[in-house]
Amino acid sequence: MPATEPIIEFSKVNKWYGQFHVLRDVDLNVAKGERIVICGPSGSGKSTLIRCINRLEEHQQGTLKVDGVELTDDVKAIEAIRKEVGMVFQQFNLFPHLTVLQNLTLAPMWVGKIPKKEADERAMVQLTRVKIAEQAAKYPLQLSGGQQQRVAIARALCLTPKIMLFDEPTSALDPEMIKEVLDVMIELANMGITMLCVTHEMGFAKSVADRVIFMDQGQIIEQNSPVEFFNNPKSERTRDFLSKILAH
Amino acid sequence: MSTAAVALQLIPSRPPPVATEGVLPWLKRNLFSDWKNTLGTLIVLAVLVRYLPPLLNWAVFNAVARPDNAACRAIGHEGACWGVIAEKYRLILFGRYPYEQQWRPLVAATLMVVLIAASCYRAFWKPWLIGAWVVVLTAFFVLMHGGVLGLTPVETARWGGFPLTIMLSTIGLAVAFPLSVLVAVGRRSRLPGIRTLCVLYVELIRGVPLISVLFMASFMFPLFMPAGWSIDVLVRVQVGIILFSAAYLAEVVRGGLQALPRGQVEAAASLGLSYWQTARKVVLPQSLRLVVPAIMNTFIGTFKDTSLVTIVSLYDLTGALQLALGDSDWRKFFLEGQLFVAAIYFVCCFAMSRYSQWIERHLNTGTRRK
């Protein structure tokens, strides 16, 4: 891949919750089209890290640039960045009072100012892509967990984002539904979109990721290609963590 | 681009650059975080500065605490006359109970309050508590009514003030609660006769104001009685309160019964428990626990509703106040008396609502998945 400006640039980013130092001197460059998996024990700050990218969390020190725009308190900058960044949550967070189709067309119509007809078409394209087009008229709570998460992915894709963030997307799912969501994510990965995924699904990391990052106590401890990361972990803590989650 | 890297050392925790603890950051966050917040703070402060000092002057600095009518009149509207409470407190607290015998309602009310407070502690939830209730209730009536043990009899029409409020609420709720459980269970019964009766009762009582129930109790109950029989006004009103509270409690209990997963009853049936055993051991304990906040709310509501007996001429705490300040000398200082009574109600109700939150926390630890 040609060397270009990184699409996400963390530069000595620090964040505190009160007195708790949750992100410590994070330096990270993500290239366009790169697929990154972030893992680590709970409380290590990995969710906080990706939430800083679309300003769901604010950092107190350091600079964070997304697609060339620096993230500060400037509301216009934040709005512009959120149009380029899509997010998928652990708890799906679909809007229960709207149908699946309405969930998808809400943002394109009200934020993107796109006519309804075009928004509906786009939504159906995305629903077909995640293989759930026949449920368009149903309400979210009438669907299974795996179906809801696929709708959530489609909803994020409707704004044609440049970056997709996944915050433990399969952690709230029953085991038999994890595969259907991972399949969708693998397909996405193969389409060239920049992806940052916080997950414990190491099989996904091995098959799709360009880079695996291990975080602990707010700090990036190790990052490497999947092959190197899993076969040759360099840090003691990485080895420790891997032994715990790969054991079963 | 894709860099392989390993952190060589762990970065230690540092304190945040801008302080977040301490008085100044707290002030900034809570009072002055943005222009809307600041504007709100300034407006509230302006209002407080304008109205708080005169209020304090009236209530505290210029107030007269001695029961001195002349001093109170002299002060007029400049200062509160808390002396009216010092003068009239016995009338307010005990109603028209004979003056020399007022130690009896005092003791009776204290016993009740202590019993209620004791019943709140989990440590005391043992079988002997029921015995204690029976003993205290008997003692209460013996003390209030007299006629035995050398105590002069005092007719129920003269009972009043705080003991009357406590009595109406406590007995009202103690009888209403089991009744409400029966009605709630009956409402879910598969037998249409019983179900209709329960539904009619609940909807009828809940659809009308308490006042009309009390009027019905006052005026219509005597007509229901066979010739020659007459029931005490107090008993009639007490029955009215019981019927009213039971209807509302029945709805609350029904909510709890509905919220219970059906699997519980199925599990009990598969274990061979009978209908009543299931109800007693499986369904009721769990359902009631689910609706404890609503039950406590109804209790607080009933306690406040006893004030309505004033309208049917029973002198509970609120009614006794009206009586006490009918005195033309002290009539101008009604407000101070009203605030005193309001404070008593506030303390009781506030304590009950705090207790309700405590009970919610302690009873739900088994059922809440954190």
Next chain:
Amino acid sequence: MIYQIVAVLLVVAAGWYLVHNTLFNMRARGIQSGFDFLQQPAGFAISESLWEFDSSDSYAKAYLTGLSNTLRVALLGIVLATITGTLVGIGRLSRNFLIRSLCTAYVELFRNVPLLLQLFIWYFIFTEFLPPIDEALQPLPGLFFSKNGLQYPIPIWATGHLFMVVGILVGIVASWYWAKRERRRFEATGRPPRVVLPALGLIVGMAFLGWLAGGAPTALDIPEKTEITVGGGGAVTPEFLTVLIGLTLYTASYIAEIVRGGIQAVAYGQHEAAAALGLNGMQETRLILLPQALRVIIPPITSQYLNLTKNSSLAVAVGYPDLVSISTTTLNQTGRAIEAISLVMLAYLTMSLLTALIMNLYNRRSLIRER
């Protein structure tokens, strides 16, 4: 099965026993029964009402007057309590510590003191601390506040006002069509719909045109202060004010808690999803927060409206002639206890049932569909 038959038989037997006693007692005491008394002249005056009433009017008209008084104070109270309660409920969630504390103090204070006592306190304040009518307070020109109540200017009814009302109705219909058109345009082109301001403009504009067309009447009946009294204008008594203010502030404290609970019931994840999609604050509130919060708020708030209406019966304690108060007077005069009380209960039951029906309809329509 046997239990059921036995239970029903017991209740029927008890009921028959009570009825038997009642008839016997009534005969013994010479109490007549029947609703014919409703045609007879009432023999008492009613201190305030929407229409003229004097002692020669029938009991039936007295009951209707009482009902109108109840509805008058209840409807106004519901509107005021909703506005106050919503503001206080939102205030309890404010970031500002002072506002949050004041709202919490308000809720705790007004919820823990019995309504009857609160009514007595307000009545005392309105009748004791206000000046007598010849020294009435005048907070605004034309507005007079005294022991005799509140007096305010009212416009003298003319055709212009009728046209203004027609104008308002026309404006409302026009706004509805405008909203539909805007919605259609939004779906077709994506341009954000502008509804609130144009609708307001339409209603006010139409009202103004109607007023102009009717001759632009400006005549007001303004209360005038003379040596001994204040005459003219519209008036409300201290009793009405007591019941209104007391009911409003009491019910608002409950409504505040309901509104707060409804807002807090919407999961935080909904806010995160909306923010991640790029919706701004207003859009998020309108499209995501409000629909979900209202579903949680509306059922209990309807209960509170019903409670407010039932609580208005306490007006009898301060002398406001509501339905219960008039019924009590009637009862005392005619001795027809059963009829009087049952009329009152019937009126309240009807209101409760109507509310329950509307509630059920709303619930069915707004149910969030689940598996």
